[in-house]
Amino acid sequence: xxxxxxxxxxxxxxxxxxxxxxxxxxxxxxxxxxxxxxxxxxxxxxxxxxxxxxxxxxxxxxxxxxxxxxxxxxxxxxxxxxxxxxxxxxxxxxxxxxxxxxxxxxxxxxxxxxxxxxxxxxxxxxxxxxxxxxxxxxxxxxxxxxxxxxxxxxxxxxxxxxxxxxxxxxxxxxxxxxxxxxxxxxxxxxxxxxxxxxxxxxxxxxxxxxxxxxxxxxxxxxxxxxxxxxxxxxxxxxxxxxxxxxxxxxxxxxxxxxxxxxxxxxxxxxxxxxxxxxxxxxxxxxxxxxxxxxxxxxxxxxxxxxxxxxxxxxxxxxxxxxxxxxxxxxxxxxxxxxxxxxxxxxxxxxxxxxxxxxxxxxxxxxxxxxxxx
Ligand code: T4K
Numbered sequence: 001x002x003x004x005x006x007x008x009x010x011x012x013x014x015x016x017x018x019x020x021x022x023x024x025x026x027x028x029x030x031x032x033x034x035x036x037x038x039x040x041x042x043x044x045x046x047x048x049x050x051x052x053x054x055x056x057x058x059x060x061x062x063x064x065x066x067x068x069x070x071x072x073x074x075x076x077x078x079x080x081x082x083x084x085x086x087x088x089x090x091x092x093x094x095x096x097x098x099x100x101x102x103x104x105x106x107x108x109x110x111x112x113x114x115x116x117x118x119x120x121x122x123x124x125x126x127x128x129x130x131x132x133x134x135x136x137x138x139x140x141x142x143x144x145x146x147x148x149x150x151x152x153x154x155x156x157x158x159x160x161x162x163x164x165x166x167x168x169x170x171x172x173x174x175x176x177x178x179x180x181x182x183x184x185x186x187x188x189x190x191x192x193x194x195x196x197x198x199x200x201x202x203x204x205x206x207x208x209x210x211x212x213x214x215x216x217x218x219x220x221x222x223x224x225x226x227x228x229x230x231x232x233x234x235x236x237x238x239x240x241x242x243x244x245x246x247x248x249x250x251x252x253x254x255x256x257x258x259x260x261x262x263x264x265x266x267x268x269x270x271x272x273x274x275x276x277x278x279x280x281x282x283x284x285x286x287x288x289x290x291x292x293x294x295x296x297x298x299x300x301x302x303x304x305x306x307x308x309x310x311x312x313x314x315x316x317x318x319x320x321x322x323x324x325x326x327x328x329x330x331x332x333x334x335x336x337x338x339x340x341x342x343x344x345x346x347x348x349x350x351x352x353x354x355x356x357x358x359x360x361x362x363x364x365x366x367x368x369x370x371x372x373x
Contacts (some may be wrong), residue, residue, distance in 0.1 A: 007359055009312040010163040011352040012184040012191075015244050023236035032232060035189050035212070039235035043190075046242055051163065052170040053197045058230040059211060062159050063196035066092035066229050069177045069196050070127075073153045077124040081157075082112045083320035083331070084339045085131040089157050090309045090319045093129070101125070102320045102330040104333025109340040110134065110272070110286075114142035119296060120279040120330065121146075122361050127153035132161040133315075133350075134170065134284040135187075137275065140166075140174040148173075155179065158197075162188045163249060165279040182238065187283045188245055190234040251353040252282025255360065259285055259349060262364040266371060268293025284314065285351040288342070295370050309363055311350065316343040 002348060023039070030038060044056045048182050059065035070079075079093050083102040090100040103116040112130045128147060138156070147154045154175030162180060164171045172178040182193030198204045208284045214225030270288040274280050279281060289297040297313070304311050318339055320331035333340045349363060 006308045007350050007355070007363070008310045009314075009348055009350050010185045011354060012189055013241060013244060013353055015240050019097050019240055019243075021239065023240060024233075024280070027232050027236060030232075033230065034229055034231040036208075036229070037232040037235070039232045039239060040230060043230075043235040043238045043242075046239060047195065047256050050242060050245070051172060051197075053172050055198045055201060057196045057198065057204055057207045057211060058235065059194040059196065060230055060234075061192045062179060062183060063088040063092055064211070064226060064228040065179045065194035065196050066155075066157060067095050068131075068210050069155045069179050069208060069227060070096045070098060070129075071223075071226075072196075072203070072210055072274050073127070073155065073176060074151055075127045075155070077126045078122060079127045079129050080112075080117050080120045080125060081129040081341070082131050082133070083318040083325075083336050084110055084133060084315050084342065084362045085157065085319060086157075086159070086315065087322060089129060089131055090325060094324070095206055096127065099124075099328070100129075100319075100325065100330075102325075102328070102336060102339075104336045105133075105339045105342065106139075107342060109136055109139070110342060111136060112143070113338070114139050114146060114217065117143065118146050118150075121150055121152075125150070125152060127155060129155050129157055130175075131157040131159070132164065134272075134286055135160040135162070135164045135281045136272070137161070137164060137166045137171045137278060140171070144174065151298075159183075159186070159194075160283045161281070162186065162283070163245070163279075163281045164310040166275075167277045168291075177203070184232075187249065187281050188238070188241060190230065190238040190241070193230055193234050193238065206311075248353040249281055252332050252351060253280065255355055256280065256282045256285060258357065258360050259351075259364070262360065263287065263367065266293070266364075266368060268371070269367065282351060285349045286314070286346050287349060288345045289347060290345065297347055300367065300370050301347055304363070304366055307366050309366060312348045313343075313346060314348045318343050 107115040159181035211228035214223035
């Protein structure tokens with residue numbers, strides 16, 4: 001490994017190239033490259049089994065999956081969501097003509113605060129789109145209670161939550177639908193890709209139909225669908241990657257433990273504790289840079305960058321700070337004090353299966369050094 005190469009916040013898991021060749025030969029032999037081919041079907045079945053869910057529809061990426069999830073449930077009007085996420089969460093609403101309404105997060109979990117959800121409900125509210133930020137489960141019970149009380153749909157943006165389990169079950173089984181991203185920066189990826197987890201076969205059929213232009217058969221189009229299909233190449237790569245995923249998850253969890261131990265005594269640096277009963281996936285390693293640390297979050301970010309460590313300030317700026325959202329009443333920072341505060345303090349450190357103990361030592365050393373300086 002090149003010692004001087006930058007260490008990015010993540011690096012895609014890429015199994016040995018020779019292991020991909022048999023899959024490619026199979027695609028060439030089948031001459032079936034997309035539109036629900038054999039690898040697509042195999043990956044859907046394998047993921048259901050692996051994740052412990054009943055129905056999965058694969059997509060070309062997580063954003064189109066989010067857009068389709070909203071379409072499939074006929075969501076309109078206002079949807080309550082978090083400002084503390086990647087822009088795709090709110091963009092998917094805008095592409096459906098839906099108005100995102102931002103509610104504040106719980107500073108302990110970085111996820112939507114259920115009390116703030118309830119306070120944001122208006123007669124125009126039809127759904128809630130919470131995000132399991134960094135793969136840390138939302139308060140699913142409280143959200144479920146609110147949704148039932150007000151007859152709202154719940155679509156979880158579970159882009160970060162691959163393989164996360166809580167009290168023995170997949171976190172993807174909550175709400176009406178859960179949406180995954182299989183982008184190259186994710187724990188499990190298919191270069192680009194995504195999926196919707198649905199609770200029953202009728203919902204899956206409807207979603208599968210929507211992602212294929214709404215085509216039912218050669219002469220029937222039942223809805224203004226979109227092209228959201230995953231290709232055979234991406235599906236084949238996903239199947240190969242699934243063979244390596246358990247080891248990759250173990251390595252991520254070990255890195256998570258390593259960072260926690262190594263950073264425990266650094267003043268002003270807080271690592272988020274894992275909630276009880278949660279099997280985490282090590283998707284991200286966020287730290288909070290507090291007052292007791294002798295440099296600001298941005299100074300630390302820059303010091304690391306200067307030394308070739310490209311940590312990322314996910315999620316700064318907040319979605320609500322971007323120009324297309326900023327003028328909405330719910331985007332007012334006064335409405336979002338916890339999210340605004342966390343966005344000023346957070347830094348996601350590099351975490352990926354091949355991150356070595358030496359690299360972690362170097363990163364932690366730089367963090368200690370910046371504190372002393
Ligand atoms: N909902 C949530 C909550 C999400 O976080 C996301 C995506 C979505 C929905 C939408 O899902 P997709 O439509 O993307 O499937 C990245 C990803 O592009 C994005 O997928 C992800 N969230 C977001 C949190 O992170 P950027 O702009 O930070 O990516 P980028 O290109 O700066 O990459 C980050 C680092 O990863 C780079 O510094 C280097 C490394 N990298 C990246 C790529 C693409 C590699 O080493 N190899 C690579 O191939 O958005």
